[in-house]
Amino acid sequence: MTGAIQPWHAPALVRLAELRARGNWPHALLLHGKPGTGRRDFARAVAAALLCENPPAALQACGSCVSCRLGAAGSHPDLKLFRSAWFEHVEGDADPADAGADEGEGAGKRLSREINVDTIRRLADFAAIASHRGGLRVALLYPADAMNHVAANTLLKTLEEPPPGLVFVLLADTLDRLLPTVRSRCQAVALAAPDATAAAAWWAEHGAGRDAAFLALADQAPFTALALAQSPIAATAARLHDALADPAALDIPALARSIETELRRADRDAPRSAAAFAADLGTVVGWLQGWIRDLIGAGSADSLRYHPARSAQLARLAGRTSLHRALDYARWLTEAARHARQPLGIALFLEDCLGRYVALFGDA
Ligand SMILES: [Zn+2]
Structure with a gap:
């Protein structure tokens, strides 16, 4: 579950590493940017770095400590994902212990892209427990702009009284649809999308010879283009x-x-x-x-x-x-x-x- 950082996200990582090095780390981070550009991998890489027990540099994960290995296996007790049913379905790694993880599934039923209050209640439950490994804990929530009104207000209560040692990482397509009160409790960081040159370079490496027309069709969002091509x-x-x-x-x-x-x-x-x-x-x-x-x-x-x-x-x-x-x-x-x-x-x-x-x- 550790993510790779794409080259176009490097400046955002540098900015966050500076915050971390200066001891200025926010308790809630709001990452926002275009879908299909590797944002979730970025968020997971940030989470891995925060949990790493032997970080080689600010906001880098060593990849070999207990936390890094647990994170890579998707079983770190201090890292939890809170997603819409649709994302849980697509990513296919939902924790079966989560109530509501299979919500909306079933023959012919459309999966909800919305984040409802049940998901945020599970987040609040997670926020209330202590660290397993004695370090930070990370709650990763996406798409944060898909929270319905009740969910957003419930999250706000947890954001207003942040439990010590818990870092919220929210991921959104855009800031417009987020409750302003939620937004103002978070440090927003824009994740850039690749330009056509960077997207083409990515495609040359990962596109497996598929038609580069998919890149243009997906408006240079490489992961959307690849998902479509496949x-x-x-x-x-x-x-x-x-x-x-x-x-x-x-x-x-x-x-x-x-x-x-x-x-x-x-x-x-x-x-x-x-x-x-x-x-x-x-x-x-x-x-x-x-x-x-x-x-x-x-x-x-x-x-x-x-x-x-x-x-x-x-x-x-x-x-x-x-x-x-x-x-x-x-x-x-x-x-x-x-x-x-x-x-x-x-x-x-x-x-x-x-x-x-x-x-x-x-x-x-
Ligand atoms: Zn590590």
Whole structure:
């Protein structure tokens, strides 16, 4: 369970190591940054360093002491993860002793991305007990911005009276959705995302020869790109984009039905793997959003963020609709994306998305 530090996170680590060396370590750390960029590994590496019994330098773990070995095995009694049911499922290493660890699981049931009050109560229970190994204790919580209101207020009580020796490490996508009172009790540290060059270098080493187009599609978030490239719906992405490139030939009901079938199959065949990141209707709507964003960009000579390899296709499409209509559709998608997680009929929902897209190129 020890994490690797990615090169783009090195400055944040230096900053934290300085805090640690100066004896200025906060009791609650709030790490925030873009998903799919190695943030959880960073948080775990920080936790390992805090627990290490023989640290070679400030905020470094030796890797060989009892604490480091327990941490690597995922069984350090002074380190506990508090996650949404969805993350527990995807990461597949939930502590079976945790009540509620299997919450939301079961055939066909969607796992909650929300952190509810039960999880925070377990955190409070953990906070109340003494250190097993006599050192610091670490409670790692993510995604902290997915706490519901009751959960956040319950956490606040524990943050307001921090038990001695306990370090909270909260991990969030963004600070906007966090309760300001929770935010103000934490030391916030931004975790940078890799730029295109750093992401490409990472892909050359870890992408196993897969198409680098996945990196652009995932907006340079390397772990999202790899999860997608390895997922059963990787081919769905290419097929969707080929279809979007030729709206006149797009068979809306057939494409919507086949995407629904592929999503359901991916869910069933690979529920507990990196694929779970990708096998999600929200991801498909995200692809549509990325496509329309680049189409708008192609019309205004912007650089293409998600589909640099399809610039000619996108420029042609941009010439066949108006900026006004494309922007309207983008706005509609943004709204639709909010409801995309659990629609009643996936195919019907996608038909709506695709139908409105094809209409962009018809007569006004
Ligand atoms: Zn150690």
